[in-house]
Amino acid sequence: MTRGGGEPPFPAVDKCDASRLGPGSTVAADLEGTLLRSRSAFPYYALVAFETGGAPRLALLLLLAPLAAALSRLASPAAGVRVLVFAATAGARVADVESAARAVLPRFYAADVHPAAWRVFAACGGRRLVLTATPRVMAEPFARGHLGADGVAGTELATWRGRATGWVDARRSVLVGEKKAAALKEMVGGDGQMPDVGLGDGRSDYAFMGMCKEAYLIPRTPVDAVRADKLPKRIVFHDGRLVQRPTPLVALLTLLWLPVGLLLSLVRVAAGMLLPMRWLHVAFHALGVRVVVRGAPPRRPGGRTTGVLFACCHRTLLDAIFLSIALGRPVAAVTYSLSRLSEFLSPIRTVRLTRDRAADAGTIRGALSEGDLALCPEGTTCREPFLLRFSALFAELTDDIVPVAMECRMSMFHGTTARGWKGMDPFFFFMNPSPVYTVTFLDKLPGGLTCGGGKSSHEVANYAQRLIASTLSYECTGFTRKDKYRELANNDGVVPVNAEKKRVVW
Numbered sequence: 001m002t003r004g005g006g007e008p009p010f011p012a013v014d015k016c017d018a019s020r021l022g023p024g025s026t027v028a029a030d031l032e033g034t035l036l037r038s039r040s041a042f043p044y045y046a047l048v049a050f051e052t053g054g055a056p057r058l059a060l061l062l063l064l065a066p067l068a069a070a071l072s073r074l075a076s077p078a079a080g081v082r083v084l085v086f087a088a089t090a091g092a093r094v095a096d097v098e099s100a101a102r103a104v105l106p107r108f109y110a111a112d113v114h115p116a117a118w119r120v121f122a123a124c125g126g127r128r129l130v131l132t133a134t135p136r137v138m139a140e141p142f143a144r145g146h147l148g149a150d151g152v153a154g155t156e157l158a159t160w161r162g163r164a165t166g167w168v169d170a171r172r173s174v175l176v177g178e179k180k181a182a183a184l185k186e187m188v189g190g191d192g193q194m195p196d197v198g199l200g201d202g203r204s205d206y207a208f209m210g211m212c213k214e215a216y217l218i219p220r221t222p223v224d225a226v227r228a229d230k231l232p233k234r235i236v237f238h239d240g241r242l243v244q245r246p247t248p249l250v251a252l253l254t255l256l257w258l259p260v261g262l263l264l265s266l267v268r269v270a271a272g273m274l275l276p277m278r279w280l281h282v283a284f285h286a287l288g289v290r291v292v293v294r295g296a297p298p299r300r301p302g303g304r305t306t307g308v309l310f311a312c313c314h315r316t317l318l319d320a321i322f323l324s325i326a327l328g329r330p331v332a333a334v335t336y337s338l339s340r341l342s343e344f345l346s347p348i349r350t351v352r353l354t355r356d357r358a359a360d361a362g363t364i365r366g367a368l369s370e371g372d373l374a375l376c377p378e379g380t381t382c383r384e385p386f387l388l389r390f391s392a393l394f395a396e397l398t399d400d401i402v403p404v405a406m407e408c409r410m411s412m413f414h415g416t417t418a419r420g421w422k423g424m425d426p427f428f429f430f431m432n433p434s435p436v437y438t439v440t441f442l443d444k445l446p447g448g449l450t451c452g453g454g455k456s457s458h459e460v461a462n463y464a465q466r467l468i469a470s471t472l473s474y475e476c477t478g479f480t481r482k483d484k485y486r487e488l489a490n491n492d493g494v495v496p497v498n499a500e501k502k503r504v505v506w
Helices: 031-035 042-074 077-089 094-103 105-110 115-123 136-146 178-188 203-209 248-274 277-286 319-327 340-345 357-370 393-397 422-430 457-472 481-488
Strands: 027-030 128-135 151-155 157-160 163-168 197-200 214-217 290-294 309-312 332-335 350-352 373-375 401-409 436-441 494-496 502-504
Touching (some): 031 115, 031 128, 031 136, 031 197, 042 094, 042 105, 042 248, 077 128, 077 163, 094 105, 094 157, 094 163, 094 481, 128 136, 128 178, 128 203, 136 151, 151 178, 178 203, 248 277, 248 340, 248 422, 277 290, 277 319, 290 319, 309 319, 319 332, 319 373, 319 401, 319 436, 332 357, 357 373, 357 393, 393 457, 401 457
Parallel strands (some): 027 128, 027 197, 128 151, 197 214, 309 373, 309 401, 332 350, 332 373
Antiparallel strands (some): 157 163
C-alpha cells in the first residue's frame, strides 16, 4: 500500500488545486483525522455517554478507553471502535443517542474542522460523501446539517426494542479499511461513477481513496480549526451539560470534581435561599461565585406608583437572581413554567405567565404596580453570543424600561438545558468551580424611544435588543423559542399536560 521507502501512495492535500473543482465535482472524505483535526473520537463517545447515562457511563467509558487504544494498536482499529461503542451506548435508548447527536455533538464537531480538508471538500459542488468508523447515528446530523454532506456512511449500531445493545450491526461491521470501500460502492449506486476526489489520513482510508479519481492525504500537523462563520451553518443553539471538550484528561477531572462540585452547589444554593439579598454579593464571593456589576443601577425614587421593568437578555434561569444581587434587593421575576423545584429554591418572588397575551399583559401590569420587575423578552436562553428576537409585549406595558445585559461564564457545566430536567439547572451552574455573572445596567430608555413617545412596541423591543447586543458584542437574530426547541428537542417547547391546559417548557 506504500511506495518504496515507506512513502505514502497519495500526495498531501496541499497539492490539490481546489480552484479547478466546480459544481460538478464529487468528493468522498473520512471524518476523524480528515474533515476533523483530531484523529481520536473519544470526546464524542464521552459526550454521548454522559448525556445518555450520566457519570456512571462516562466512568465506564474512561475505564475501557485504555483497552480500546491497546486493541486499536495491537489488533485492529475495528476492535477499538467496538469497545468504545459498547461503553458509550450499551443499554441506551436509541432516541437518546440520536437526540445527543443532534443537539450536543455539532458544537464540538464544528470547533474541530480541518482547514485543508474543508478547503477541498467545500470546493466540490457536486455530491459530497462522508465515511467514518464512528456510528452513523452520531456523525450524520453534523455532517449533513453543518458540512453540507449529501450522504454519510458509518458504523451501524445493533438495537433491540429501541435500545442499543452495545454491539455493532453484524451485517455492516465497523466501517474501516475494505468496509469503507464497500460502503462507498453502495453509496455511489448503479452508475458506478466514483468520486472525483478522495480525502483520508491513514491506512484505513487507502482502500476507498484508491477508488477515487484522485486522492489526497491530510497531514498530521497542528493547525487552527476553521472559523465557525466559514461553515455553511452557524452553531446558534446547542445542548448538553459539559462545557469543555471531554478529552480523557478532562473527563477524568470532571468525574473527580463531581462529588465536590455537588456539595459546593448545595452550599451555594442554601446560601442563596437563607441569606438576605444585600449579603449575597459578599457571601457568593466567599464561596467562589463572582458577581461583576457594571453601569449605574437605577435608584428607587420615592412616590413612584409603578415599578421599573428590567429588560434582560436571557442566559440562565438565574438571571433575575443575580440582577437582584447586583441591586442589593429582591426584584420579582417573570417566568414561563419554571420547575416547581426551582420555584421553591428561588430567593425572589416569581410571577408565572401563561403565553396568553391578554392574560400575561394583565399579570405583568399587576406585578409592576407592586414594584420593580425583571423580564427576559427572548423567552428562552441562548448560550452562544447571539440574542434571540425580543417579544414586544413588555414595551406595551410601561415606559420605565431599563435594559440589562447579562453575561455568565461557566468552565465545566452548563446551567441550562432544553432536553433534560430543568430543575437541575441551578445546581449544575453552581457546580462550576468559579462561575462568573456579569450584570451591566444600561441607561433607562428615553421617553422618545418608548411607546409613550410614539414608537411602536416592535421598534422599542428591537432597539432594546440592539442596545444589549452592542454592549455585549453579540449578534442580533430573528430566532425564537420555537426555533430553539425545534432544533434541539424536536418540539415547539410546549408539552401537553391535560386536554385543557398546556405547559411551556422553559
